[in-house]
Amino acid sequence: MFKEKVLAQSLRLMFSSGVALGLGVAAQQALAQEQQEQPVMQRVEVTGSSIKRIAAEGALPVTVMTAEAIRASGVTSMADLVQRMSTVQGSTGESASVGGSTFGFAGISIHNVGETRTLVLLNGKRLAQFGGQTLTGFAAGFDLNSIPLSAIERVELLTDGASALYGADAIAGVVNFITKHDRTDADITVGYSKPQDGARERRVSLTKGFGSLDEDGYNVMLTLGYDERTKLSSGDRTFADTGQRTFSQNGKQYRIQQYSPSPIPANALDDRGQLISPALRTSGSCPTKTFRVTQPYSFGGENFVDDYCGYDFVKDLEIFPERKRSNMMVSGVTKAFGQELYADVLISESRQSSRIAPVPGQIGIDAGSALHTRYLAPIGITGDSVAFYRLFDMGQRTSNDVAGFASAVFGSRGNVAGWDYDTSYNFSKSKVKGYIAGYPGALAVSNLTSSGLLDPFVGPGQQSAAAQEAIRAATYSGYWDGGVSELNSLTLNGSRELMQLSGGAMMLGMGVNFNREEYASKPSLFAQGALADPAAGTPCGGTTGLECDQRFGDAASALPYEAKRTSKGVFAELVIPVVKNLELGAAARYDNYSDFGSAVTGKASFKWSPTTSFLVRGSVGNGFHAPTVPQVNAALQSYGVTSENYTCTPGLQAVATANNAICRPGNGQYDQLAGGNPNLKPEKSRQATLGFRYEPFRALSLGLDLWTVSIRDTFGQLNEQVVFADPQRYASSWGSQVDIATGRNYLAFKADNQNLGKSYSTGIDYDITGRYRTPYGQLTSQLNISQMLRETSQLEENGEYYSALGNFAELGGVTFRNRGTWRNTLKTGNFANTLTVNFKSGYRDQETLVDVLDAGGNVTGQEDVRYKVGSFATVDWQTVWTPGAMWSITAGVLNLTDKEPPFVPSTSGAGRGQQFGYDDRYYDARGRTAYVNASYKF
Template sequence: MFRKTIITSAVLALAATSALAQDAQKLERIEITGSSIKRIDAETAVPLTIVTRESIDKSGASNVQELVDRLSSNNGGGRSLGESIGDSNATGQTGASLRGLGRERTLVLLNGRRLAIYPFAGAGVDLNAIPLAAIERIEILRDGASSTYGSDAIGGVINFITRKDFRGGEVTAGYEQPQATGGTVVSAQGGIGFGDLAKDKFNILGTFSFQEYDVVHAADREFAKTGNRPDIGVVKSSGNTFPANAYNAQTGAYIPGVAGFPNCKPPDSFPGGANCRYDYTSKIDIIPASNRFGGLLRGTAELSADHLLFAELSYSRNEITLGSSQTPSSTTGRDDYLYPAGGKYYPTAAVDASSSKGYRGDLVIAWRMVDGGQRLTKVTNDMTRALVGAEGNFAGWDYKAGLMRASSKASEDFLTGNFSDTQLVRVLKTGNVNPFGPNDATGLALLKEAELHGNNRASKTTLDAFDFSMSRELFAMSGGNAAMAAGLDIRKEEYLDGYSDIAGSGDIVGGSGNAGKVRGERKTTGIYAELNLPVIKNLELNAAVRADRYSGASGESRDGAFSSPNLSSTSPKFSLRWTPMKELLVRGSVGKGFRAPALDNLYAPSAGTNTGGNFTDPYYNTLKGCAAFPNTNYCDTQLTVVNNSNRNLKPEKSKTATLGVVFEPIRDLSMEVGYFNIKITDGIKSLTGDDILKDWFSHQTGPTTSSSVYANRLIKNAQGYLDHVEASLENVGQAKVSGFDLSARYRVRTALGNFTPYWEATIVTKSSETNVVTGEVEDTLGKYLRGGPVVRVKQNVSLDWDTDAWAGGVRYFRQSGYRDYDEVRHVPKYDLWSLQGQYKGVKNLVLTAGVLNLLDKKPPVTVQEDYFQVGFDPTYADVKGRSFYVRANYKF
């Protein structure tokens, strides 16, 4: 009866069939994610979720990220595309986060083998690079640390499985249109295959996919159109405004009339107490425009009944255009921008109407370069993977071998609205650029001279790998034949984050400071063995062990050349599978994991950036005073931060335990309850500038003093004001997560068709980690976290109906709320309904229509200030709103 459990207990969205379902009369052995031993019974001792091709189609998802975001086991700490707006860290990447442990601890595979990490991040795979059209099924190993794939899979494994023996052709075209403005998706995908392995001894398969995503501007959505939200206590704005704020260069006195204070210039410029403020978040994009193309070519040849050769080539290209607000002129740590005395647009009347009457010297300006347009950058990621291998049977051993090279190239190019600091200073000195109003043709031409174009960052990661494994049955035991497997994998990874010279010089106005190149490489060797013992009837024990060695780690950046000592670990794992009766399965596992620091964690050069939130420099406020002299470099602004890598980082270690039962009391009814517990020690975490400043102010003992343990990380400049905050990566002690996975599925067969209700949920009962600032272990469950909260409950409910000619389905997704950023408010639960209908009455043709976010649910309100977006959390909710889609699939 458990021949179907791997499907019936674990499929995310409902499926009537699975490529893994085996006919009871066929004793074909298959390999399941999480084990190297091929077996007849697909139900394993470790928890596994499978998403079939049919499930993917019924989900309505247009890309892998949308699909993974709805997995109940995927929780906070991944990466959403909205986080890339205004953030140079992992720009353009989307990522998975099983158990809420982060994308760096979730191992993503394609056909059981690794992909190159995303170059701009140095950790994690970009889900955008995986072509959804080529996927036959997705296997999610919800058990951390894999002896087969790597002990660094602390959160779990997501294995994307492509078609391998496909004959015929298939093409799908789709169109999605949100009800509100923007966000249109046009897609086309297909595949063709020929050759029957059983008859022709070969098969060749090719697939392609293309998606074009239209932009959604913040102004297109009511909940995102402004950062001026006094109704919720958040006013995220900038003192770099249009017309520019201006100050007496000698005394620092504010000149109100230049910017029109106190009326300012609505709606984007508004009074903010001591000066005019600019609503810059209203000018960003919340879904970037993008184009995605993917292709896969696979050939398989049967040399004999016992030996199979295969070759695989996959390619994907993703172009994402990121739009943020117009460039601000002033930044903490940079010299003031001056409008020259005697300039064409010198505001004489406004100066004379202020306390600086009669002054005719230079003016300090805090300017938003509206005439330069929105800052647009294009991020392009090309991922290529070539693989050749063989599998079969030799002398009674099943074997598998593969040689692979994977690479990922990412580039960032300036399109519009980005400026050179030195050139902007030059053109301002002419006096012919107008920061106080619209520019004429001369001013616009000068601004064009200062504008930056071309490449700012070109990065690349490569992964060369060889793997070999073998398995066989050994001897008879009371419960069946014992079996073993052993294998090795050898990898070399190279990493280059290649910032341009201009990025390294810090000459980009309002940019990411002085980010610099970093290059690193290392080798990894892993050896593993697995033994499966059917001790007695219905009881199997499994023992596995993996030994990893990281060697030859070295790197260089502008901070110098470095090397790190070799690292090694031994990670054991034990599991059991017990079926006390044919309707009941009990399974459990315990194991250890090990994850070395990423290369950029070790070797990246010190680089400047900005805080996520707005802060006031306490030193400037005390010495000068923001009320009287509201300098936008120091008052209510994003202050400068210098991020530092850490060559002394230790590897993370983990312990994982699972226990579960699967119950099938009657035909077509399956239920599962599973418990998981993961503990991480020496966890690697960023100590950000925001963390340090928040702690400084929470422990403030005087105007310029604080008892914060990180008070010495606030570095002053020559004037005695804040120059920057020293941020870093640290080993912060421990993190824990535990909870339950639940699912129930039932098939009802009637004369009107088959009805399949399904429910699956993950309930997190504990999530805690050492506070990176205080060193104390704190509860993080159901609380705001940068990168996404770990919510208590995440669940999916669905009901599908299928007949020969028609099909339909309704889906309900819900995740519980959490305590907000301010630790006072509560962000309410978030849920979505979707509908889909299909017509299959024409041979080889399937027509699909559906509605996503049926009730047009808006993201819940939050007071978070870590992202450019204001009023909502881009990691938590859908921002497209109600969307309608149609698709047509034709097979030939």
């Protein structure tokens, strides 16, 4: 089963003594004999509690996914597994790296409460945050690519806040990856996945255990894994192969164009500041890979029309990146002095390559220059101009990202003086390096133009041989940016029985921890704008007297910084079985941060089981989440561009003038600035859950958990659409950036870190499992649904509340009202066949300006449209054949009907790539995917 609730066994264990009281003597003796024949149940520590106890349904909603359940889902990575879990929303996927600076990060967010508020553990131990996190807090979580799927024994998912037990960032919940331990067998698995045309995967893993802890006094587990995936290009998917699409809604036909104003040959500004296409003016048509864009607008009482050729950059995208991953994990344990000494070492590396359209940028064209005389003067441009150009002959822009992760845990556990204890030292480090190719310096391109070598008004491949050689010489290929995140932790946890109550033993858990967190941003000299010749590595400024260059098309000048934080914590937990069928729990924690003072968090819970088949549980608690060290300490610096294009309204012109800057010409993206905020306050939360488990008979089990989370002083940035809609109201949200290539000082949007206000989220998680023996074998059917009831947030302190629930608008993303899976497995002899339905509800897309078409396909005007994206469902099939104890062969098809993602006209949103025609955050472009895995145990 994909989501395994072991209720039947748990309730039997919990209430076997109570059942025995109602039996006759013979029945009691038979039950006692059965219990004696079973292995002794060991006390274990379950996610959500620090107390070791017999595994059972507890007061908190914990979902357990075994290795077998994960294999049955057909996924090949932790990142893919997360995307299929009904309780997970708002997670960053690998496709976000297409045009985005994510370094291939893949995270997890429970209930869309946030990746930074979802704590990821490995064998109960904290892990370093991603080394490629940004100064706004994006990717300040754990990268799931670092977890080897082949090493996992089970995954425990706690969908309730656990700040009182684990620390500051467990507001949304906890994901605990438990690796294989104390096994002596060996397993080798090979696999292959084949979507149509691209994104094909090959994988191999080996797991081997040495020694038995009980018999030999030691055990060592070794896991090795490697997998690779090929690229998937936009041209291989009809729903993603162009930036010009038509669609219909409410009986009308519309057209939307996603493009760049920088094509090849170049566009240019005329004397009125309108963007035109010299190629279109002279030939009457737009060149290859472009389409005509006509945009009327008014400014200062005058009417203007931009009439140019927009570049269809969507055609050049690789919508699913190429990837190679390797990992090794070694776990060892030995007995000494009656205790267990253990060590877990994980080393992993993920290499990802993504490619997008050749680099665009702007080039100044002086009046009277050779280029001006040849191309611009004949079409009536008399003054200085700017060419909007794409350096096509330099090839696609390529990002090669390397994310390395290492973790080492050394500890001791056992029982001393009646205490079950676990003490350990944990070191983990995430090191990320981003390499680029296909980028020149802006000054280098300007020099090529002024020298007469580069002609921005000719087509691809039409530059002279000397110009082609100069373009190659100006190309930068090498390290661009990265970072290092490191965590050192010392922990000591213990639990014991305090006294016997009428309901059982009263248990106490206690623990202390010390954490040291460090982060260093490591941009290259090129990214810092500290080179005169990036391709040659020539330094600038200082005694050299040389002007500093920046990346063509960017106002990029990142600043290196380092920051660190220490924290100390102590917690205590009580489990109080008041009477036989009622258990109360309480936990409290005190944390002290070197930069944010102290905080006290707590949790209270209960579990009531009036009968052996029915259980009610609930909890209430609070949380405290300090911002990341970059969110507080990073200097104000360049931070990419806005997600949408904007025209210069009178309000925008006013703030540009106030900042001694000018608007971007036409309809284009604006530079962004971002930085740390030393006045940022920590987030504080309140969480609660209430649920039940019911098993009326052995073949049926039901469960429901209602949850709610409220957070105040949420971290974030002012929404760009809101700020651009009323720019003068947000006067502090603006700055300026000088374009090196043209010398123009353009207005820039400041997306700095702020406390935005409050957010509220409420939902219900359901699961129903039925088991039925048919003439063809055992049939198990399981339905899991996560339903959101409320989701609302403020975009500024004391401001209006907005909701993303079924609504992609002001918050920059969607919260699906319903997500779920329905899995049906029929086991017949040595075959197991599984049919799975994955579904999510629809939503209203962001308001988007589109062209209105008549019956002949002609544009008759423009209209703001909110497209209705329908519900979406896919079907998976899997067959597992186990011919013997050693062999297992799994074959299946994901997205059996090859259903395409729904059309989505909007283009903005946090964590979104450059893909167009669908939203890559929520829908998989790979389509029908056949796969096979073969395992051999020896």
